Amino acid sequence: MGYQTEFALFTDKPYDSDIIRHFREVNEEARRAINPQGYTSNDSSWNSYEKDLKEFSLKYPEILFTLFGSGSDAGGDYWKLYVKNGKSFMAIGELKYPRFNESKLS
Secondary structure (H helix, E strand, O other), X not given: OOOOEEEEEEEOOOXXXXXXXXXXXXXXXXXXXEOOOOOEOOOEOOOOHHHHHHHHHOOOOOOOEEEEEEEOOOOOOEEEEEEEOXXXXXXXXXXXXXXXXXHHOO
8 A cells, every 4th residue: 555645636627527537537547536526535645646637637727727635644745736728836835834923822
């Protein structure tokens, strides 16, 4: 069993479920990882998600796909992958804590 991630996929179109269903029809890993509405179906070891989504996005070049990922790392592994027309950008989430402020002690 590999590293497990929860995925959620959305597009910038109001009725994106037809596109997401199409992606699931042509990609077995996507079918295991997300449901027809794009939400997590099962934790998955879908390692080729970026390559798969870049290839699929060429079928819908005007649509922006956003894939959210939340990994099983206890320290927090959160990211968004933006994909449009075969190109991608990965944004890694950051966990931040405010600086200590003594005046907030009660």
